[in-house]
Amino acid sequence: MEKIVESFELYGKQYRFETGELAKQASGAVLVTQGDTTCLVTAVISKEEKDYDFFPLTVDFMEKMYAVGRIPGGYLKREAKASEKGTLTARMIDRPIRPGFVDGFKQEVHVVATTFVADGSNQPDTICVAGASAALMIASAPFEGPVACVRIGRNVETGEFIVNPTFQEEEGSDLELTIAGGRDYISMVEAGGQEIPEETMLAALEFGQKVIAEFCDAQQRFLDKCTIEPKEWPIHVPDPSIAERVDAHYDEMSAALKDADKLSRMAKVEELKASIKENDFSEEERTAWASDIAAACKALEKHAMRRMVIETGERADGRRADEVRPLYIKPGYLPRVHGSGLFQRGQTQVLSVCTLGMLSEWQRLDTIDPAEGKRYMHHYNFPPYCTGEVGRMGAPKRRELGHGALAGRALEPVLPSEDEFPYAIRVVSEVLESNGSSSMASTCGSTLALMDAGVPIKRPVSGVAMGLIKEGDDVVILTDIQGLEDFLGDMDFKVTGTEKGITALQMDNKAKGLSTEILGRALAQAKEGRAFILDAMLKEIAAPKEELSEFAPRIETIHIPVDKIRDVIGTGGKVIRGLQEETGAKIEVSEDGTVHVAAVDGAAGAAAKQAILDIVKEPEVGEIYEGEVVGIKDFGAFVRLTPNKDGLLHISRMANGRVGSVEDVLSMGDVVKVQIIEIGDNGKISLDRLDKPEAPESSAPERPRRNRDERPGRSGRSDRSGDAHRKPRRRD
Numbered sequence: 243m244e245k246i247v248e249s250f251e252l253y254g255k256q257y258r259f260e261t262g263e264l265a266k267q268a269s270g271a272v273l274v275t276q277g278d279t280t281c282l283v284t285a286v287i288s289k290e291e292k293d294y295d296f297f298p299l300t301v302d303f304m305e306k307m308y309a310v311g312r313i314p315g316g317y318l319k320r321e322a323k324a325s326e327k328g329t330l331t332a333r334m335i336d337r338p339i340r341p342g343f344v345d346g347f348k349q350e351v352h353v354v355a356t357t358f359v360a361d362g363s364n365q366p367d368t369i370c371v372a373g374a375s376a377a378l379m380i381a382s383a384p385f386e387g388p389v390a391c392v393r394i395g396r397n398v399e400t401g402e403f404i405v406n407p408t409f410q411e412e413e414g415s416d417l418e419l420t421i422a423g424g425r426d427y428i429s430m431v432e433a434g435g436q437e438i439p440e441e442t443m444l445a446a447l448e449f450g451q452k453v454i455a456e457f458c459d460a461q462q463r464f465l466d467k468c469t470i471e472p473k474e475w476p477i478h479v480p481d482p483s484i485a486e487r488v489d490a491h492y493d494e495m496s497a498a499l500k501d502a503d504k505l506s507r508m509a510k511v512e513e514l515k516a517s518i519k520e521n522d523f524s525e526e527e528r529t530a531w532a533s534d535i536a537a538a539c540k541a542l543e544k545h546a547m548r549r550m551v552i553e554t555g556e557r558a559d560g561r562r563a564d565e566v567r568p569l570y571i572k573p574g575y576l577p578r579v580h581g582s583g584l585f586q587r588g589q590t591q592v593l594s595v596c597t598l599g600m601l602s603e604w605q606r607l608d609t610i611d612p613a614e615g616k617r618y619m620h621h622y623n624f625p626p627y628c629t630g631e632v633g634r635m636g637a638p639k640r641r642e643l644g645h646g647a648l649a650g651r652a653l654e655p656v657l658p659s660e661d662e663f664p665y666a667i668r669v670v671s672e673v674l675e676s677n678g679s680s681s682m683a684s685t686c687g688s689t690l691a692l693m694d695a696g697v698p699i700k701r702p703v704s705g706v707a708m709g710l711i712k713e714g715d716d717v718v719i720l721t722d723i724q725g726l727e728d729f730l731g732d733m734d735f736k737v738t739g740t741e742k743g744i745t746a747l748q749m750d751n752k753a754k755g756l757s758t759e760i761l762g763r764a765l766a767q768a769k770e771g772r773a774f775i776l777d778a779m780l781k782e783i784a785a786p787k788e789e790l791s792e793f794a795p796r797i798e799t800i801h802i803p804v805d806k807i808r809d810v811i812g813t814g815g816k817v818i819r820g821l822q823e824e825t826g827a828k829i830e831v832s833e834d835g836t837v838h839v840a841a842v843d844g845a846a847g848a849a850a851k852q853a854i855l856d857i858v859k860e861p862e863v864g865e866i867y868e869g870e871v872v873g874i875k876d877f878g879a880f881v882r883l884t885p886n887k888d889g890l891l892h893i894s895r896m897a898n899g900r901v902g903s904v905e906d907v908l909s910m911g912d913v914v915k916v917q918i919i920e921i922g923d924n925g926k927i928s929l930d931r932l933d934k935p936e937a938p939e940s941s942a943p944e945r946p947r948r949n950r951d952e953r954p955g956r957s958g959r960s961d962r963s964g965d966a967h968r969k970p971r972r973r974d
Contacts, residue, residue, distance in 0.1 A: 248464035252456055253405035257369070259464040261380060270381030274373035276406065278361035283373030285381050288350040291476050295533040295540070297343055298350040301336040303328050303370065305610050309360040315608045325609045329643050331355075331367045335374050337750055338391060338422035338430045342375075344384040346477040351383065360610040363408040368393050371422055372461055379465055382473040388465065389429070390457035391422035394450045396442075403449050409612050419443075419747075421450035425458045428761070429751045431735075434651040437701075437743035440765045448758045480534035487522045488538040495546040502559035504589050504677040504725065505630055515539040544730040551711045551718050558726055559588070564767055566706070566722045566774055573690040573783040580794040581697070583690020583783075587775075588724060589677035594687035596669050596695040598794045600840050602830050603666040618657055619668040620650030622684055628676045645681040646671070649705075652685045652738035652746035653692070656700040663698060664797050664838050678724035679707040681748075685738050686779060695794065696787040703745055704779060705738035706771040708764045712753045719764050721771045732756075737768040741776065795828070795840040796847050804835045806858040809886050817857070817885070825850040856884040861927060863918050871912045879908050881916055881929060889927035891916060899937030906938050 245262040258275040265271035268284040275281075292298055305328045306321060307314045314321055324332070335355060343351075355370040371391035378385045395407035395415035404411055412418065416436040423429040428451055435443065491514065498514050501507035519528055519535055528535065550556055555563060567588030576582040581596035606615040622645045626633030638646070649671060657667065669691055671684035682705035689703045709723035710733035720727055728734050732753035738746040749761075790796065802810065810831055811818050818829055827841035827850035837854055841847035861867075861883055869889070873880035878892040891914070896907045908914065920928040 246464070246467045248460070248467060250460045250463075252460065253453070255364070255406055257460070259372075259376060259461065261376070261468060268377075268381075269383070270377035270379070272373045272376045272380065273358075274369040274376075276366075276369050277364040277408075278359055279357075279364040279366050279369070280359040281355055281357050281366050281370050281373060283353065283355045283370055283377050285374065285377040285383065286352045286354075287381055287383055287475075288352075290350075291348045291478070292350055293533050294348060295536045297340065297347065299336065299340055299343070299353070300351070301332045301339075301353045301374070302355070303332040303335065303367075304354065304356040306357050307608075307610065309357040310362065310610045325607070326643050326647070327607070327609050327611060329640050330647055331370070333640055333644050334367055334391070334420065334422075334430070334432065335371050338371055338389050339374050339378065339385070339387075341429055341752055342378075342386045342389060342424075344386075344477060346479060347384050347475060348478050349475065351378075353377070357610055362612055363410060364406070365393065365409070366610075367391075368406060368420065372457060376461055376465060380468055380470055382470055384475050384477065386424070388458045388461040389422060389424050390454050390461060391420065391430070392450055392453045392457060394419040394421065394446050394453070396446065403446060405453050417442075417446060419446050419450060421447060421454065423451065423454050423751075425455045426451075427751075428454075428749075428756055428758070431747050431749035433744070433747035434654070435744050435746070436655045437740055437745060439743045440762075440769055443744050443747070444758065444762045444765060447761055451758060480538065481531065484531055484534050484538045485541070488518055488535070488542050489545075490522075491518055492542065492546055495542050496550060499543070499547055499550065499558045499726075500560075507558065507726070511543060515543075547726060547730050548711050548713060551720070552713050552716050555718070557720065559724065563718055564721045564770065566771055567724070569775065569778045571686075571690065571779055571782045573694045578791075578793050580791045581691045581693070581695025583687045583694055585683050585687035585690060585779075586675075587679060587683055587686075587722065589675055590673075590680050590683050590724075591675035592671050592673050592680060592683040592687040594669055594671045594684060594691040596667065596688070596691040596697065598695060598697075598790070599666045599668070600795070600797065600828055600830055601660065601664055601666050601838060617660065617666050618650065618654055619666075620646050620653070620684075620688065621668070621670045622646030622649060622673070622681070623670065624673045624676065624680065628673045628680075645684065648681050648736065648738075648746060648748050649684040649688055652703055652705060653688055653699075655745045656703055656740060657692075658698050658700070661799075664799050665697075665795075667692075667697065676725070678726075678728050679722060679736075681705075682707050682736055682738065685746075686775060690779065690783060693783050693786040696790040698786050701740040701742060702776060702779060703738055703740055704772045704776040705736060705746075706768055706775060708735040708737065708768050708771075709733055710735070710751075710753065710756070710760070710764070712756075712760075717760060719760070719767050721767055733764075735761075735764050735768070737765065737772065739769075739772060741773070793842060795842050796844055797838050797840040798847060798851055800837045800839070800851060800854065802831075802835045802837055802854065802858045804833075807831055807833075807835060809857050810837070810854055821850055821853050825853065829854070853885065857886055859884055859887075861887055861889070861918055861921070863921055866915065866917045866932065868913055868915050871908050871910055871914065874904050874908065874910060876904070879904055881914060883916075883918075883927070887927070889916065889918065889929040891929040891931055895930045896934065897931075897937040898934045901937050906940070907935070 248259045260273040265284050269287045270285040353374045368391045375387045375389045379387045393406050395404040396417040398416050418434045420432040498510035570586040572584040575584040580598050584593050604615045604617045624642050669688045673680045685705035707723050709720035709727045709731040711718045712732045733751050735749040826846040830838040839850045867883045869881040869883050871879050872882045880888045915932045916929040919930045
């Protein structure tokens with residue numbers, strides 16, 4: 243294929259699609275550019291059909307540090323495991339393209355997005371979605387495209403929406419909405435906001451849908467220039483008799499689904515599926531059609547659940563469409579930790595734990611983004627036992643990273659600033675039971691933990707997961723979906739926020755034709771659900787605790803002159819290490835002179851704070867100190883006023899009366915009360931001793947004065963006869 247280029251401008255930013263020059267052995271490859279940010283997106287489709295009961299799509303996002311002119315950190319000095327941001331970006335590319343593949347397509351598909359250049363202004367993630375779409379269509383995959391993804395910000399001052407804002411433009415935005423889909427539908431939403439009203443969020447979604455259509459048109463112009471060779475891919479079509487035999491058990495499946503207990507319901511459904519396989523199919527058929535029978539049983543379960551909701555309005559656990567499951571809420575669940583909260587909704591149970599630390603304990607990031615790190619960390623764990631399963635424990639998977647990021651995004655807008663609350667904050671959400679909406683339970687549990695820890699959040703946050711059942715023109719929106727409704731429904735729409743507005747959104751849509759009108763209805767219903775849950779939370783803990791846990795560090799902030807930083811740190815850190823060892827407090831000094839002192843013991847923190855203030859204090863004439871004698875000379879004693887300032891107490895000012903020797907009045911280590919009487923131009927300090935003692939009588943008695951002639955060497959000076967033996971001094 244010859245090199246094909248399509249350059250265009252949309253909403254004040256320059257874009258470019260290019261193919262035909264790079265990665266020509268891939269099934270499809272597109273170089274996408276926004277500004278100078280450049281990514282290569284490739285798609286490869288395997289030649290062999292896989293006998294899976296799922297679509298084998300893999301998406302990888304490769305962050306290359308050379309893209310920002312940096313050498314990777316760590317011992318190996320090369321990119322290895324994807325960063326959390328890289329993993330989340332891979333998920334973001336996967337989610338809008340996965341629903342576009344034709345049912346029955348079982349070839350493995352691998353999409354790889356590689357960052358070549360990151361210009362520090364334009365983000366690479368949204369353009370990679372368009373690159374993946376174009377690469378798949380160039381590969382002639384059975385894919386319904388084009389699809390595109392855009393990020394929508396909002397200028398706080400003007401209220402105008404910004405398309406694909408730069409990092410700099412995002413600093414003045416109160417909204418970050420990432421939306422993906424086709425020309426006339428939305429398939430994915432990710433959003434964070436500063437308590438955005440539902441009306442504003444819906445307007446942003448409608449605007450984003452319009453922008454997506456424009457990007458799809460630009461992508462289509464690029465594809466029209468390409469010579470795409472049509473390919474006939476094998477689309478698996480199961481034997482029609484399989485569905486006929488399985489669907490005959492519809493009434494039994496409907497009865498099995500009507501059980502509020504997840505494990506009991508699953509056992510009944512699995513027992514029925516096993517019975518169908520055993521009794522309706524021969525051994526040869528079970529061997530030949532294993533994945534098709536499994537898929538047909540899954541389809542029967544899905545059909546029965548959806549028909550139950552559409553026709554009767556009844557859900558598997560007997561709830562109404564807008565009803566929230568029973569709640570159990572308990573803040574302060576654990577002793578000794580800095581803060582904790584147990585949140586349970588139905589059979590989803592999450593224990594969130596908050597830990598406070600020094601700002602130096604923030605998470606440093608080694609990514610291609612300009613952000614160096616983050617002060618608030620939210621980690622979400624989903625162990626196998628929470629679903630009653632056996633599995634391998636290890637590093638967090640993509641789903642865990644995604645759910646943790648969502649809960650973290652939900653709470654960031656209500657956290658106090660560093661000046662208000664100079665702590666690094668980590669919240670860990672342990673999913674102990676799961677039957678849907680565990681990320682929303684994590685958001686609620688984390689709010690409880692933060693409030694229990696005494697973190698002065700602006701307003702409490704609650705969250706709820708919404709679902710959708712859409713059959714033709716029949717649409718039912720479900721509040722607080724459980725796992726079954728997420729798995730077999732058309733939409734997973736998570737909404738978090740305060741009583742004032744939305745702080746985060748996440749949506750995945752499996753149904754084509756999801757309009758903003760349906761999203762508007764879902765937002766309104768979610769607001770009611772959030773309010774119900776928040777009211778229940780506030781009954782258990784109405785506001786953040788006024789005092790931190792006795793086990794949490796108390797951090798005090800002081801400001802010192804920049805030219806005094808060296809005095810506090812000391813040569814090679816000697817002074818600050820000594821203070822920490824002596825007091826037991828932790829001390830952090832910033833380049834602007836901000837000093838944070840942290841200690842669980844209040845007395846230790848106060849001692850460290852006072853020591854720092856003493857170091858940086860400039861003594862003034864007239865001030866009184868009680869200082870230790872740290873040096874003795876013939877002419878006086880040096881008294882330590884502050885850790886780095888000494889003054890001279892002259893021997894004449896040590897006692898009432900004449901002192902012949904300093905040691906007669908003072909010894910090393912003595913503590914004396916002194917007053918500054920003079921500070922010289924050279925900074926030398928002169929002291930006077932207050933409450934002077936009487937000089938000891940034995941101290942340097944008066945020596946009798948001698949007559950001039952009695953002094954040694956003076957006698958007989960007029961008689962030179964005694965010098966007769968001396969040789970005359972030679973004069974040159």
